Amino acid sequence: MSTIKEVAVESQFDTVVAAYEQSMEAMPFREHVEAHSFLRAVGDVTGQSVLDLGCGSGLYARRLRAAGATRVVGMDESTAMVDYARQREEREGLGVEFLAANAADPAAGALPGISGVFDVVTAVYVLPYASTLTALQGFCATARRALRRRGGRFVAAVLNPGFSTDPDWYRRYGMELSAQQPSSEGAPGHLKAWVGHEVLDVDFFCWSAAAHEHALRAAGFGRIAWIRPQVSEQGRKAYGDAFWTNYLDCPHALLLHAQAGPRAELASPIPQ
Numbered sequence: 001m002s003t004i005k006e007v008a009v010e011s012q013f014d015t016v017v018a019a020y021e022q023s024m025e026a027m028p029f030r031e032h033v034e035a036h037s038f039l040r041a042v043g044d045v046t047g048q049s050v051l052d053l054g055c056g057s058g059l060y061a062r063r064l065r066a067a068g069a070t071r072v073v074g075m076d077e078s079t080a081m082v083d084y085a086r087q088r089e090e091r092e093g094l095g096v097e098f099l100a101a102n103a104a105d106p107a108a109g110a111l112p113g114i115s116g117v118f119d120v121v122t123a124v125y126v127l128p129y130a131s132t133l134t135a136l137q138g139f140c141a142t143a144r145r146a147l148r149r150r151g152g153r154f155v156a157a158v159l160n161p162g163f164s165t166d167p168d169w170y171r172r173y174g175m176e177l178s179a180q181q182p183s184s185e186g187a188p189g190h191l192k193a194w195v196g197h198e199v200l201d202v203d204f205f206c207w208s209a210a211a212h213e214h215a216l217r218a219a220g221f222g223r224i225a226w227i228r229p230q231v232s233e234q235g236r237k238a239y240g241d242a243f244w245t246n247y248l249d250c251p252h253a254l255l256l257h258a259q260a261g262p263r264a265e266l267a268s269p270i271p272q
């Protein structure tokens with residue numbers, strides 16, 4: 001992929017690389033609910049090629065490669081995230097490729113080495129950073145363009161449109177979510193997360209289930225399924241069922257699984 005002109009931007013994630021990397025261990029819900037549920041939804045990747053949009057520090061890209069994917073590419077617009085992921089790759093030599101690109105621009109899905117070659121595209125906590133419906137559709141269009149013609153799947157962890165704004169709801173999981181009008185399309189929201197000694201402050205945008213589904217369909221996806229996260233057996237044993245009650249009653253994120261259908265007319269944006 002050395003011929004690809006990379007595009008990276010200044011991002012709110014540039015300064016939180018270490019905290020993100022640490023968060024999988026420091027926040028038990030990430031491993032026991034998120035990773036458990038996301039990897040289940042992705043299924044067996046043995047012999048498959050995977051593109052991880054908004055890969056961040058490369059956590060899931062490395063895991064999917066270790067799980068047997070033959071080719072894994074992580075794409076992120078944050079230079080700091082991609083630099084970190086590449087440095088780790090240099091040290092560990094897992095064979096994961098990383099690319100700096102804006103995944104909300106459908107052109108990212110048409111890049112050589114990316115277009116039409118993947119069996120699975122993933123995106124964990126990336127769609128909530130679409131600030132417009134066009135960007136939301138752009139992420140989906142990139143995913144669709146990167147997938148093979150038939151049978152390709154897109155698995156994303158997105159913000160639950162009905163997440164709780166009760167400041168105490170997710171506190172025991174190390175998070176607090178807020179938004180002025182979470183039910184209005186594109187409303188800005190804020191995530192505060194406590195990761196070890198660091199406090200992570202991240203701005204996101206709220207999108208309804210209908211907006212997600214519209215963006216997916218407009219990009220050429222069908223058979224869309226919403227999946228509620230579950231807790232792993234290990235997580236239940238380690239923390240007890242009561243610990244997970246709030247999260248499972250109203251999780252902050254849901255999984256979306258979509259099947260690539262025929263390519264849609266990507267030029268037409270969804271109505272704003």
Ligand SMILES: C[S@@+](CC[C@H](N)C(=O)[O-])C[C@H]1O[C@@H](n2cnc3c(N)ncnc32)[C@H](O)[C@@H]1O
Nearest residue numbers: 013054055056076077078102103104124125129
């Ligand atoms: C909340 S982090 C999640 C990182 C990783 N998926 C994980 O689960 O650990 C969101 C990531 O999405 C990336 N991102 C946000 N908007 C993006 C865009 N338009 N194109 C590519 N990456 C983007 C950010 O730079 C950040 O690394």
